[in-house]
Every structure is written in structure tokens, then in C-alpha cells.
Amino acid sequence: MLGGISIWQLLIVLGIVILVFGTKKLRNMGSDLGGAVKGFKSAVGEEEQKKTHDDEDTAQHRVAHDANEETLDTQSNASQSSKADENSERK
Numbered sequence: 001m002l003g004g005i006s007i008w009q010l011l012i013v014l015g016i017v018i019l020v021f022g023t024k025k026l027r028n029m030g031s032d033l034g035g036a037v038k039g040f041k042s043a044v045g046e047e048e049q050k051k052t053h054d055d056e057d058t059a060q061h062r063v064a065h066d067a068n069e070e071t072l073d074t075q076s077n078a079s080q081s082s083k084a085d086e087n088s089e090r091k
Contacts, residue, residue, distance in 0.1 A: 018026065 021029075
């Protein structure tokens with residue numbers, strides 16, 4: 001188990017760590033570590049949410065841009081056909 005380290009050896013090391021640092025300091029270190037992990041998880045979640053939101057905005061912008069191009073193409077074609085009609089009427 002664990003490369004030759006038994007459970008009794010781990011308990012002895014844990015006891016020495018508690019004697020050296022004390023339970024209050026270990027508790028504070030544990031809460032600090034837990035807060036850091038929680039902050040990291042929330043930051044990662046916000047980054048993923050931001051990325052998803054940016055992707056949706058980009059897709060909506062593309063749809064709006066494509067719709068504007070179609071409108072401009074339709075208007076351009078209409079003006080060209082009206083010019084062609086005017087030219088044919090003059091002849």
C-alpha cells in the first residue's frame with residue numbers, strides 16, 4: 001500500500017504534524033485551501049460561461065450580418081432591374 005507506507009506510519013506522521021503546527025493552524029490552513037479551491041472553481045465556471053455567451057453573441061452577429069447582406073443584395077438587384085427597365089424604355 002502506497003509504496004511500502006503503512007496506515008500506522010501515516011498516523012504517526014499526522015500526529016507529529018498536529019504537534020508541530022497545532023490544530024488551530026491546520027484548521028486555518030484547511031479553510032484557506034478550501035476557499036482557494038472554491039474561488040478557482042467559480043473562476044473556471046465564469047470563464048466557461050463567458051466563452052459560451054461570447055459564442056452565442058458571435059452567432060447572433062453572424063445571423064444579423066447575413067440578413068443585412070441579403071437585404072443589401074435585394075436592394076441592389078432591385079435598383080439594377082429598375083435601371084435596366086429605364087434603359088429599355090428609353091430605347
